[in-house]
Amino acid sequence: MSRRPPAEVRRKLRQEANFGCVECGCPVIEYHHIDFYADEEHHDPDRMVVLCPNHHAHAGPNSEALTPDQLYESKKNPANGDVVDSPFHFESEIPLLQVSSNKCWLRENESIDVLNVKDETLVEMSFIDGLLQFDTKLYSQQGELVAEVDHNEWSAKTDGVWDIQYQPNRIKIWHEPRDIGLEIEYDSETDLIQMRGNFYYEDVFVRMTPEKINVKSDEGVQQLMVKNSTVIDRESFLEVSKENDNYRVALG
Numbered sequence: 001m002s003r004r005p006p007a008e009v010r011r012k013l014r015q016e017a018n019f020g021c022v023e024c025g026c027p028v029i030e031y032h033h034i035d036f037y038a039d040e041e042h043h044d045p046d047r048m049v050v051l052c053p054n055h056h057a058h059a060g061p062n063s064e065a066l067t068p069d070q071l072y073e074s075k076k077n078p079a080n081g082d083v084v085d086s087p088f089h090f091e092s093e094i095p096l097l098q099v100s101s102n103k104c105w106l107r108e109n110e111s112i113d114v115l116n117v118k119d120e121t122l123v124e125m126s127f128i129d130g131l132l133q134f135d136t137k138l139y140s141q142q143g144e145l146v147a148e149v150d151h152n153e154w155s156a157k158t159d160g161v162w163d164i165q166y167q168p169n170r171i172k173i174w175h176e177p178r179d180i181g182l183e184i185e186y187d188s189e190t191d192l193i194q195m196r197g198n199f200y201y202e203d204v205f206v207r208m209t210p211e212k213i214n215v216k217s218d219e220g221v222q223q224l225m226v227k228n229s230t231v232i233d234r235e236s237f238l239e240v241s242k243e244n245d246n247y248r249v250a251l252g
């Protein structure tokens with residue numbers, strides 16, 4: 001048996017804890033065997049719990065700080081409730097966003113609507129005081145605002161999303177299985193930020209994958225595929241609007 005719990009066990013533990021340490025809610029989590037793995041090799045989710053690195057250090061066999069009884073209690077009543085939030089740690093000094101194979105360059109103290117659908121800004125970037133800032137709104141297919149990044153702070157409704165995986169330089173939020181709402185990754189080596197996701201807004205659906213961006217509406221009125229574009233010095237990158245029953249997709 002591998003020491004690492006299977007993916008479905010890890011996900012079950014994240015979901016029951018509302019995507020954070022059961023003791024403090026911190027979204028950076030590790031998987032702890034309340035009945036120690038060294039005593040019995042198991043990955044039984046009923047006898048495991050998610051903890052942040054700090055609380056995990058206090059739950060080991062040589063620590064008295066967090067007893068199994070306390071952990072079982074916290075597992076039933078996790079620190080996180082209906083909404084989770086955390087800062088998103090990136091400090092990119094390059095005014096560039098990569099969306100699939102597309103690039104948006106920003107100027108100093110300028111912002112750009114990376115994705116605007118029917119006058120709603122779903123993704124916005126700005127470059128303020130030499131640092132890149134990031135804002136997004138993530139709606140469910142049913143039209144509910146379920147997750148947001150607001151000036152590099154992210155938050156999500158725990159019952160509105162299926163799963164959240166968080167590391168300081170990377171966040172991944174799922175609407176449903178196989179439906180990634182949003183993934184943002186910051187590579188501190190190259191200082192670049194990349195994003196992908198499935199954005200729903202009213203009857204418009206925008207899918208951003210590493211290869212391309214696809215835009216379509218329920219009615220299938222208009223479909224557009226965008227790749228290898230570079231936008232410099234514009235107010236918006238991708239704008240989807242509706243005029244007299246006709247969809248208009250504008251780039252740059």
Ligand SMILES: [Zn+2]
Nearest residue numbers: 021024052055
């Ligand atoms: Zn903790």
